[in-house]
Every structure is written in structure tokens, then in C-alpha cells.
Amino acid sequence: MTVTERQQLSYIAAQAADARVNLEIETEGMTLNIGPQHPATHGTLRIVAKLDGEQVVAAEPVMGYMHRGYEKLAEVRTYPQVTTLINRIDWLGSFANEVPFILAAERLMEVEAPPRAQWIRTILFELSRIANITLFLGDMAVQVGAITPVFFAFRDREHVLNQIEAATGGRFHPNFDRIGGLKDDLPAGWVAETRGAMRKIRAFCDEIEELVEGNEIFQARTRGIGVIPPGVGLSYGLTGANIRASGVDWDVRRDSPCGLVHDQVDWKVWTHPDGDSFARFWVRLQETREATKIVDQLLDGIPSGPIMAKVPVIIKVPAGEAYVETENPLGVMGYYVVSKGDLNPFRVKIRSASFSNVSITPWLLRGVYVPDIITILGSLYFILGDIDR
Amino acid sequence: MSRLSSTDTAGPSTEAPDAPDSPGMAADAEAGALLERARDALGDALVGSHISAGELWLRVESESWADLAAWLRDEEGFGFFSFLSAIDWMPSPFGRDMDSAVDNTLDQPEPKEAPPTETGVSGGDTRFQLLARVGDVATGRSVIAKADLPTDDLRAPSWVAVYPGADWHEREAWEMFGIDFDGHPGLRHIYLPGEFEGHPLRKDYPLLARRVKPWPGLVDVELMPETDDGGDDGEGAAP
Numbered sequence: 001m002t003v004t005e006r007q008q009l010s011y012i013a014a015q016a017a018d019a020r021v022n023l024e025i026e027t028e029g030m031t032l033n034i035g036p037q038h039p040a041t042h043g044t045l046r047i048v049a050k051l052d053g054e055q056v057v058a059a060e061p062v063m064g065y066m067h068r069g070y071e072k073l074a075e076v077r078t079y080p081q082v083t084t085l086i087n088r089i090d091w092l093g094s095f096a097n098e099v100p101f102i103l104a105a106e107r108l109m110e111v112e113a114p115p116r117a118q119w120i121r122t123i124l125f126e127l128s129r130i131a132n133i134t135l136f137l138g139d140m141a142v143q144v145g146a147i148t149p150v151f152f153a154f155r156d157r158e159h160v161l162n163q164i165e166a167a168t169g170g171r172f173h174p175n176f177d178r179i180g181g182l183k184d185d186l187p188a189g190w191v192a193e194t195r196g197a198m199r200k201i202r203a204f205c206d207e208i209e210e211l212v213e214g215n216e217i218f219q220a221r222t223r224g225i226g227v228i229p230p231g232v233g234l235s236y237g238l239t240g241a242n243i244r245a246s247g248v249d250w251d252v253r254r255d256s257p258c259g260l261v262h263d264q265v266d267w268k269v270w271t272h273p274d275g276d277s278f279a280r281f282w283v284r285l286q287e288t289r290e291a292t293k294i295v296d297q298l299l300d301g302i303p304s305g306p307i308m309a310k311v312p313v314i315i316k317v318p319a320g321e322a323y324v325e326t327e328n329p330l331g332v333m334g335y336y337v338v339s340k341g342d343l344n345p346f347r348v349k350i351r352s353a354s355f356s357n358v359s360i361t362p363w364l365l366r367g368v369y370v371p372d373i374i375t376i377l378g379s380l381y382f383i384l385g386d387i388d389r
Numbered sequence: 390m391s392r393l394s395s396t397d398t399a400g401p402s403t404e405a406p407d408a409p410d411s412p413g414m415a416a417d418a419e420a421g422a423l424l425e426r427a428r429d430a431l432g433d434a435l436v437g438s439h440i441s442a443g444e445l446w447l448r449v450e451s452e453s454w455a456d457l458a459a460w461l462r463d464e465e466g467f468g469f470f471s472f473l474s475a476i477d478w479m480p481s482p483f484g485r486d487m488d489s490a491v492d493n494t495l496d497q498p499e500p501k502e503a504p505p506t507e508t509g510v511s512g513g514d515t516r517f518q519l520l521a522r523v524g525d526v527a528t529g530r531s532v533i534a535k536a537d538l539p540t541d542d543l544r545a546p547s548w549v550a551v552y553p554g555a556d557w558h559e560r561e562a563w564e565m566f567g568i569d570f571d572g573h574p575g576l577r578h579i580y581l582p583g584e585f586e587g588h589p590l591r592k593d594y595p596l597l598a599r600r601v602k603p604w605p606g607l608v609d610v611e612l613m614p615e616t617d618d619g620g621d622d623g624e625g626a627a628p
Contacts (some may be wrong), residue, residue, distance in 0.1 A: 018440075064580035071565075072589055075481070076596055107442070234469045234526065235462075236554035243526075249525040290425065321509045321524065323444065323533060336533075338476060338509055349520065351472040359557045388580060 012068070018088055023122035024356055029057065034373065035366050045358075045384055049365070049373065056373065058306065059365035061358060066388040074348040079105050079179060079315050082345065086335075087173040089352055090386040091255030093132035093329040095124045095164065098177040101348075104324040104337040105260040108317045112258070119182035122260045123298045125326070126291045130201055130328035131160040133288045137205075138382050140281050141212045142223045143378035156204040159197040168188055179315055181308035191299050198292040205289050213285065222278035226364055226376035229275060236363070237356030241283045242380060246275035252327040262327065265297040284381070316343055319346075328348045330354050330386055348389055354382035416443025419530065423465065430460050437512040437535070446510055448535040454519065455546035455572075457534055461523050462551055467532060471522040473548060473558035475538075475566045476509075479516050481592045483599075486497065516540050517566060521548070521555075547572040565590035 035046040044065035050057045070089065074082045086101055087094040099121060106112065115119065138153025161171045167186055168174035176183050206384040212218050228238065230246040243250065253262040270286040272279035319341040325334030331353025338347040357380055365373055427435055427447055434456065437448030438551045449457045461467040464627055515537040524531040538545060545571035547557035559570045560579040567588040570576060578585060 224405040
């Protein structure tokens with residue numbers, strides 16, 4: 001046995017001894033509280049994560065820090081007053097919150113908004129989607145440590161918010177949708193300005209694509225992380241871009257249109273087969289582009305005519321039940337409205353997208369590493385107001 | 390209303406899709422076919438149904454609540470879980486809590502004559518009714534499920550084993566209505582603090598904000614400051 005061989009053997013023996021020692025050391029479980037205040041949570045959501053080393057054994061989201069009880073409050077308000085409340089559910093795309101509720105009330109009243117109102121509704125609906133998802137595109141980069149894109153996002157979201165403000169008077173809470181139509185017509189020059197804003201948003205999407213999507217670190221942190229199989233996602237009630245990123249080709253705007261005019265224009269539903277954090281980011285990026293195309297086409301063809309249907313001044317909704325859902329920025333949002341023929345709804349069940357989207361986290365976060373919790377939560381993209389209601 | 394009537398019973402009589410102005414006759418026919426299959430599969434457990442605007446309501450006995458979910462998912466392919474909640478059909482003893490003069494003065498005895506309890510589409514026998522919705526994303530069909538709960542024993546089989554997404558929704562229904570779900574892995578508060586008492590979405594739970602301060606509260610009667618120099622300050626003075 002030569003010296004080098006003996007050295008090698010002793011080295012191997014030492015390695016084996018080390019390995020045995022490592023086995024004997026028990027790694028104790030540790031509980032880590034993430035939040036309630038954390039930049040990744042878009043509000044106040046607490047994640048109680050039980051860790052084994054760097055890996056999550058069990059994760060339990062704790063919410064309710066912002067529960068406002070809208071379902072109870074809606075029962076003591078008249079139908080037009082309810083839109084003021086539900087504006088605040090998903091505050092980044094507030095106009096989109098009003099639409100399904102108004103459509104449900106219209107279905108019960110058997111009223112239909114005039115074509116012009118439907119087109120403008122759809123345009124504002126898509127503008128809220130752009131305003132909402134723009135922020136996500138910037139924010140997703142923050143979750144992996146890149147600060148710059150979020151400033152671009154705030155900068156370019158402003159163009160869309162300005163258009164929403166010019167049309168409705170409110171940047172975040174328009175409260176503009178009415179049973180039977182809209183509060184007001186569009187201001188002069190709005191169409192041309194909106195076209196300009198859409199061009200800027202498309203440029204922003206290109207910028208994000210260059211800055212973030214192809215970035216090596218971003219890809220390493222998101223590819224293959226937080227994979228959701230389509231069947232599991234559906235059984236948890238995942239909707240919107242989250243489920244389309246798992247390859248489910250389903251979009252309420254296309255598959256069960258109701259009251260909005262998405263079927264009048266040419267557009268495409270984007271899906272991605274992977275189901276990971278990157279896919280969710282990628283689908284949202286494409287959807288933002290697609291939304292600008294929808295808006296552009298709709299701007300071309302706004303029909304003339306009245307903005308309100310004939311609706312009584314004091315709105316009493318006939319007795320009945322209706323469920324209407326739309327494809328909101330965060331996913332499918334629906335309202336189950338029970339009316340007894342009064343001024344106020346008897347019961348409003350709000351099916352908000354984020355509540356179901358986040359309910360998958362205990363399943364999804366099991367076994368992931370701690371830094372990935374943040375990217376997974378970021379990629380699921382929820383607004384706390386939409387969870388807590 | 391017409392949408393409350395005609396198809397509200399699930400007797401052996403054949404269903405005739407009503408409402409000639411309904412948006413999708415084909416969807417209504419498809420829902421009718423599904424209703425027939427539900428009758429075959431669930432038998433007497435199916436106690437009510439309703440079809441309107443292509444949407445199918447099924448009302449079952451509370452013991453068959455989980456069987457309905459299993460049938461919908463395994464036999465009919467409704468893989469998408471939309472929501473689960475409940476409805477309290479009791480008319481609110483507090484009135485509408487809306488106009489302070491009528492409903493909400495302190496000297497007025499609280500319960501006025503209560504209007505009779507009415508239940509909505511597909512009928513109902515008891516005060517509390519479970520409400521859930523599932524869908525099939527491939528075909529765009531959906532079913533709204535209902536089940537009456539006996540008032541003295543608010544309990545139903547859990548859906549969590551069939552649709553894992555029902556977990557949080559059942560916790561919410563437990564918290565807001567006080568409904569127990571057998572087989573749920575852990576019924577605990579989801580929105581409200583752990584020591585909270587009462588079930589806020591029940592109709593007999595008062596909305597405390599309206600008790601404390603009658604609606605519409607103090608109406609601001611302060612006059613707007615008068616503008617003495619004609620136009621307001623500078624900008625926007627153009628017609």
C-alpha cells in the first residue's frame with residue numbers, strides 16, 4: 001500500500017465518519033412566521049411555516065387581518081350602494097369588481113345595458129385588468145430581488161389609471177357601473193388618448209420581457225418551482241392565469257360571455273404547459289398584451305346610442321337568484337345574488353378569485369425551500385382585499 | 390316571478406324548460422338531460438331542482454350532500470370547485486336597518502311582524518341551506534348544489550375529501566353560519582379572531598354598526614362656501 005493509497009483510504013474513512021455524525025444530529029423543526037407584513041403578500045397575510053432545515057414541512061396561511069364583512073354589509077344597502085363596497089375587494093382592478101354584480105342584478109331585473117354601455121364597460125374592464133397586472137409584472141421581479149422593474153410598472157400603470165380617471169372620475173374606486181348602463185359617457189378625446197396609453201403599455205411589456213423574462217436569475221428562481229398540476233388546481237378552485245399556466249384552456253371571457261362584448265373582437269387565450277411560477281408570470285405577460293389588443297379593437301367600434309337603459313329611479317330587484325361570474329384580473333369572480341324583491345339584496349355570496357387561489361398554498365408549499373415561498377406567493381398573485389372581503 | 394315557479398319541483402313530472410326568452414335553449418336542454426341523470430343516480434335524495442339560463446340547481450337531502458359531490462366529480466366530470474357557502478332564509482328581525490326613523494329608533498320594540506320565510510329557486514324546507522357550485526371547464530357546464538339543514542342540528546358531510554378546495558370555504562361557513570361539517574380536517578376560525586362568539590352572517594346577528602349609529606347617520610348640512618368672485622380659483626374656469 002503506497003502512501004497515496006493510505007491517504008486516500010483515510011480520507012474516505014473520515015468522510016464516512018462525518019456522514020455518520022451528520023445522520024446522528026437531529027435537525028429540529030422550527031416555526032417561521034412570514035408576515036403579516038411582508039412585501040410579498042400585497043397586504044397583511046401571515047404564513048406560519050414549519051421548517052425542517054431549509055425545507056417547509058407544513059405551511060398555514062392566516063388571514064382575516066382585513067376582513068370587512070362585505071357580504072353582511074351588502075344586505076343592508078340598496079343595490080346601487082353595494083358597488084361602493086365591492087369596489088374595494090380587489091383594489092387594483094376595482095372597476096372589474098363592479099361588473100359581475102351589476103350583471104347579476106341586471107339578469108334578475110331582465111334589463112340589458114345598451115350596446116354602447118356594454119362596449120365601454122368592456123373597455124374599462126380590460127383597462128382595470130391592465131392596471132392590475134402591470135403591477136404584478138413589475139412586482140414579480142421584486143420577489144427575486146430586482147427592484148428596478150417595479151418602478152417601470154408604477155410609471156406605466158399611471159397611463160392607464162389616468163384614462164380610468166378621465167372616464168370615471170376615480171383612479172382606484174370608479175364606482176361607475178350602474179344597473180342598466182354606465183354613469184356617464186366618455187369625455188371628448190378619450191379614445192385617442194387611450195390608444196396612446198395602450199402603445200405605452202405594449203412598450204412596457206417588451207421592456208419587462210427584456211429585463212425580466214430572459215434573465216438567468218429570474219429563470220433559475222422560477223422555472224420548475226411551485227408546479228401545479230391542472231387537476232389539482234381545478235379541485236382547489238384555481239382560476240385565471242394561475243390555471244391557464246397549468247395548461248387549462250379556459251377563459252370565462254371566451255367560454256361563457258355574459259353581458260360583455262369580448263366575443264365581438266379577435267383575441268387569443270394564452271396557456272402554458274408547465275404550471276410553474278415562470279409559467280404564471282409568462283401567461284400574465286401575454287395576457288396584458290392581449291388586453292391592449294382587445295382595447296384597441298373595441299375603441300375602433302364603439303357603437304353610438306344611449307348610455308343607460310330605461311331603469312326606474314328607485315331600483316327594486318325582482319325576487320330570484322342569479323349567479324354571474326366574469327374573468328377578472330385575479331381570476332374568476334362571481335356574485336350569487338339572492339333577491340326578495342326589496343331595495344336591498346337578501347344575500348350576496350362573493351366568490352372572489354384570490355380566496356380560492358390562495359387556498360392551494362398549504363398543498364403547494366409543502367416541501368419547497370424558504371426563498372421559494374416568496375416567489376410562489378408572488379406568482380400566485382393575490383390581493384388581500386380579494387381574500388378577506 | 391316566473392323564474393321562481395314552473396320547474397321548482399322535482400317530482401316525476403317531466404321538465405319543460407320555461408322562459409322562451411332564455412339566452413340558451415340548448416344549454417337548458419343539456420341541463421335537463423343532466424337533471425334526468427341526477428334523478429337516476431341520486432333517487433329520493435334529490436328533493437328539488439331548477440333550470441334557468443342554462444344553469445342547473447340541484448337540491449338534495451343533507452345526508453347525501455357528499456354523495457352529490459362525489460357523483461358530480463366522478464361520474465359527470467365536474468372537476469372545478471367554484472365556491473361553497475350557505476343562506477339563512479330567515480327574514481331579518483332588524484328590518485332593513487336602513488332608515489333610522491322607521492326601523493331603528495331605540496324606543497321601538499325590536500321585532501315587528503316578521504314576514505313569512507320564503508326560500509328561493511329549487512325550494513327549501515328549513516332555515517339554513519347549503520349552497521355550492523361546481524363546474525366543468527372543458528364543456529362550460531355548471532351545477533349549483535343546495536341542501537337543507539335541520540334547524541336543531543346544523544351538520545352536513547364535508548366535501549373536502551372530494552374537492553380539497555372546499556376546506557377553507559367550509560371553515561368560512563362554519564364560522565359565519567355555525568354549520569358543522571363531518572369529516573373536515575380542522576374547523577377553526579378563518580377570518581375572525583379565535584375568541585369570537587356568534588355567527589355574523591346569520592340574520593339574527595345584529596349589524597352592530599347600524600345598532601350603534603343609525604343609518605344614514607349625521608347628514609352634513611354645512612353649506613358650501615360661497616364663491617363671491619364669479620369663477621373659482623383660476624383653473625377650469627373655461628366653459
